[in-house]
Amino acid sequence: MKLAILGAGDVGRSVADLAGEYGHDVVALADSTTATVDDDGIDIAGALERKAGDEALGSSEPDDVFDADYDVLVEATPTTLDDAEPGFSHVTRALEADRHVVLANKGPVAERYEELRALEADSAGSIRFEATVGGAIPVLSTIEDSTPQAVTAARGVLNGTANFILTRMAAEGLDYEHVLAEAQDLGVAEADPTFDVDGTDAALKFVILANVLADGGFSLEDATVEGIQNIPGSALDLAAEDGRTIRLIGEATRDGVRVGPRLVPENGPLAVTGTRNIVQIETRNAGSLHSSGRGAGGPETATAVLSDVGRLPPL
Amino acid sequence: MAAVSDDPVDEDEAETDGGVRAYTVRLELVDEPGELLRALSPIANNGGNLLSIHHERGNITPRGHIPVEVDLESPPDRFDGIVDALRDAGVNVIQAGAEHYGEEISVVLVGNLVERDLSNTLSRIEDEADAVVRDLSLAAPDGTDAVSSARIRLAIDSGRSDAALEAIRAIGSEKELTVVEPLLGGDSA
Ligand SMILES: NC(=O)c1ccc[n+]([C@@H]2O[C@H](COP(=O)([O-])OP(=O)(O)OC[C@H]3O[C@@H](n4cnc5c(N)ncnc54)[C@H](OP(=O)(O)O)[C@@H]3O)[C@@H](O)[C@H]2O)c1
Numbered sequence: 001m002k003l004a005i006l007g008a009g010d011v012g013r014s015v016a017d018l019a020g021e022y023g024h025d026v027v028a029l030a031d032s033t034t035a036t037v038d039d040d041g042i043d044i045a046g047a048l049e050r051k052a053g054d055e056a057l058g059s060s061e062p063d064d065v066f067d068a069d070y071d072v073l074v075e076a077t078p079t080t081l082d083d084a085e086p087g088f089s090h091v092t093r094a095l096e097a098d099r100h101v102v103l104a105n106k107g108p109v110a111e112r113y114e115e116l117r118a119l120e121a122d123s124a125g126s127i128r129f130e131a132t133v134g135g136a137i138p139v140l141s142t143i144e145d146s147t148p149q150a151v152t153a154a155r156g157v158l159n160g161t162a163n164f165i166l167t168r169m170a171a172e173g174l175d176y177e178h179v180l181a182e183a184q185d186l187g188v189a190e191a192d193p194t195f196d197v198d199g200t201d202a203a204l205k206f207v208i209l210a211n212v213l214a215d216g217g218f219s220l221e222d223a224t225v226e227g228i229q230n231i232p233g234s235a236l237d238l239a240a241e242d243g244r245t246i247r248l249i250g251e252a253t254r255d256g257v258r259v260g261p262r263l264v265p266e267n268g269p270l271a272v273t274g275t276r277n278i279v280q281i282e283t284r285n286a287g288s289l290h291s292s293g294r295g296a297g298g299p300e301t302a303t304a305v306l307s308d309v310g311r312l313p314p315l
Numbered sequence: 316m317a318a319v320s321d322d323p324v325d326e327d328e329a330e331t332d333g334g335v336r337a338y339t340v341r342l343e344l345v346d347e348p349g350e351l352l353r354a355l356s357p358i359a360n361n362g363g364n365l366l367s368i369h370h371e372r373g374n375i376t377p378r379g380h381i382p383v384e385v386d387l388e389s390p391p392d393r394f395d396g397i398v399d400a401l402r403d404a405g406v407n408v409i410q411a412g413a414e415h416y417g418e419e420i421s422v423v424l425v426g427n428l429v430e431r432d433l434s435n436t437l438s439r440i441e442d443e444a445d446a447v448v449r450d451l452s453l454a455a456p457d458g459t460d461a462v463s464s465a466r467i468r469l470a471i472d473s474g475r476s477d478a479a480l481e482a483i484r485a486i487g488s489e490k491e492l493t494v495v496e497p498l499l500g501g502d503s504a
Contacts, residue, residue, distance in 0.1 A: 155498065230493045234454035235423050238466040239495075241452060242421055249498055262498040263421060270498065 001100075001309055002039075004028040004065050006090055007076030008051050011104045011131070014302035015074055016044050022306040027070050030062040032077075039069040066093050071315055072100040074305055075108075079204065081220060084108040091116060091127065098124035100315065102308040104131040104301055110204040111219045113211040124315060128308035133205045134158055136300035137293040139279045140212060141307070146283055148213050153253045153282040158205040160275030160295050161189045161196035162228050162248040166261075167273045170236040170245050176229065188275055198227035199248060199259040206250035206257045214254040226260035239263055245271050335388045336449060337366065337470065340398070343380040343407040355385070357400035363389040380407065419449065420476055420499075421468045422483060426492035429459040436490060437467070444482040446471045 001024045005012045008031040019026050028037040029047050036042045036058025047057050065073075073094035077087055084107030091108055094101045096119070103109060108116055109129045120127050133139045143151050157163050161183060168179040180197070183189035195201045203223045210218040228248050239245050247270060249262040264270045269290050272278045277295030282288050294300045344350045351370070358365055366386040376382055389397055401408050428436070437448050446469040455463035471479045480496050487494035 226493075230425060231495070232425060232456075232462055232464060234456050235425050235464040235495060238423055238452050238454050238464050242466060242468075244421070244497075246423070246495055251498075261493075261495050263423060263495055264498050 001025075001071040001312065002027045002069060003072050003074055003309065004068050004070035005074040005076060006030050006062070006065060007074075007078075007105075008047075008057060009076065009078075010298035011301045011305070012074070012076040013048055013051060014298035015076065015104075015305050017048060018299065018302050018306060020044070022310065024072075024306070024309060028060075028065040028068040029057055030060075030065045031057055032062065034058055035060040035062045035065050037064050037068045066097070070099060072102055072309055072312060074102050074104070074309075076104040076305070079106045081107060081200075082111060084111040088112055088115075092119055095119045095123040095125050095127070098315065100125040100309075100312045101127045102131070102305050102312075103127065103129040104305055106132040106204045106208060109211065110207040113208075113218070114216040117216060126312065128311060129208070130308045131301045131304035133208050134277050134279055134291075135293070135295040135297060136303050137277060137279060137291045137295060138304075138307070139209070139281075139291065141311070142281055142289060142291060143209075143212055146281065146286070146289075148215070150284045150286075151213055151281055152284055153251060154206070154209045154213070154279055155249060155251045155282070156270060156277070156279040157202075157247055157272055158250055158277050158279065158295060159196050159199075159202040159248055160277060161193055162199075162202070163272060163277070164188050164275045165197065166228060166231070166236070166246055166248065169231070169233050170240060173233055173237065175233045176231060197229055199225040202248060202250045203257065203259045206252040206259055209252035210254070210257045213252060218257060223257035223259060225258075228261050231261050240266065243267075247271060335364075336391050336394070337386060337388050337447065338394055339410075340385045340387065340401070340408060341410040342383045342385060342401070343376055343378075343409055344383055346375075346379070346381050351383070353404070354383075354401070354406045357404050357406075358385070358387055358397055361389075361397045361400045362393040363387045363397045382409070418471050418474075418476055419468060420471065420479070420497050421466055422480070422497065423495040424465045424467065424487065424492050425495065426462060426490070427460075428453070428463045428465055428492065429455070431490045431492060433465065436486065436492070439486050440467070440469070440483055443486060444469070444471070444479040445475060446479050 003024050003026050005015055016026050016029050025041045027039055034056040036047050037060045075087055075090050087105040088108045091101045109132055130140045164183055165179050203225045207218045207223055236246055243266050244263045245266045246261050247264050250259040272292055278292035280288050280290050344354055369384040449468040449470050452466045484494055
């Protein structure tokens with residue numbers, strides 16, 4: 001497949017870097033200001049080097065990407081809430097041109113799922129978005145394989161930053177502020193960790209899961225969301241006395257989405273440690289399935305994007 | 316209801332107050348006058364508190380005894396002593412320890428627990444969530460004027476955990492407390 005990649009951050013760059021390994025060509029790569037476009041395949045190494053040196057990716061405008069001869073648009077621009085722009089318009093343009101779209105950007109699938117599905121229905125192209133939920137962990141494809149109707153709920157830990165903070169608080173008996181500062185020093189938490197610790201990022205992923213289970217109907221405003229900012233070390237100590245710990249757990253069913261700090265057994269499957277993620281898929285006929293792994297990171301997320309590309313039918 | 320003391324709030328360290336649990340004991344009594352009274356006296360004498368007696372007249376075991384179900388409360392560490400005392404008194408104890416309430420859940424409350432009147436919070440939970448507080452651990456590392464945490468173990472009737480948690484959530488939000496609920500459902504509860 002010929003890929004056009006929008007976004008040259010951790011994810012977009014890794015997709016470009018790994019595309020060849022998966023047998024795909026990259027015909028365009030754009031960041032917020034410039035793009036490099038070549039229907040015979042761009043010079044990926046050169047573009048990545050220029051990006052690393054803070055130079056322009058190429059002489060084209062980001063908009064020129066849509067004129068390239070591509071099969072799949074990879075949407076890896078920043079996740080935005082509400083109208084999910086500009087991601088939503090990017091997806092619209094590609095579908096209207098009868099191309100496939102693979103998203104890493106959570107915004108459009110969480111906030112405007114039904115509109116995306118309607119656009120897809122009128123297009124020869126289709127959308128896939130494995131990378132939006134749980135990075136490298138195959139969550140959506142597991143649900144797809146079990147058929148969404150046979151899945152009753154998805155639960156788990158889908159934010160590595162919050163999980164890292166809770167793990168360290170429990171292990172070291174330290175308070176939230178202290179561990180957050182440590183996580184920022186280690187590069188685990190971003191300079192502005194708001195969406196990670198207030199539950200928004202996890203909620204977006206569980207909203208996407210609920211949309212897949214119920215075939216739409218949910219956006220962030222339908223989710224009940226609570227973060228971990230108010231959890232003191234003493235709460236984790238009390239939980240530990242009882243063989244439990246506290247994790248930022250999300251739940252998605254056809255009835256709704258909830259994210260918040262919850263008590264889980266200390267040695268249970270959902271009490272993953274550090275930045276690890278886990279998803280428990282509850283099925284009607286086959287009990288629960290658990291998948292855990294790295295929920296974020298450039299190459300990890302790019303793997304999910306490229307697996308999606310591999311699942312697309314030829315146009 | 317269980318006797319829950321609020322005393323631990325005076326301590327700086329987490330501790331449980333020991334708590335009281337409800338138990339059901341099934342006895343077989345000989346059909347003789349005074350037998351029931353004789354059978355039940357070891358309960359009170361060993362620190363138990365009699366809650367109720369179910370005595371089905373006309374229901375007789377093959378050996379001609381009368382089955383009686385007794386609900387009682389006691390501190391968990393005294394329950395075995397009660398059963399032993401019943402047996403020592405010649406009472407035939409068929410089954411002991413089946414709990415009166417079908418489910419137990421733990422929640423952790425976080426916030427200005429003492430300022431928000433912890434004992435009132437607990438009694439409201441018992442009333443509004445239809446639960447019995449089995450025990451309470453409080454951790455107030457920065458003193459009771461600061462944010463503290465409490466773990467509460469609750470006994471509730473089977474199948475009522477969702478409704479109970481909803482009631483606790485409502486009390487929590489009214490009192491500006493963070494309620495950390497257990498995750499029920501799946502294999503994770
Ligand atoms: N990182 C992960 O582990 C992960 C995992 C799952 C999903 N995601 C999602 O994947 C997406 C990309 O993540 P990331 O970590 O790569 O983000 P990032 O490092 O912030 O990169 C975003 C990229 O998008 C570019 N961009 C912004 N507006 C654009 C526009 N209008 N047209 C074209 N490019 C535009 C930015 O350009 P400049 O370089 O010029 O600023 C930047 O290169 C996000 O939606 C994120 O939520 C990320």
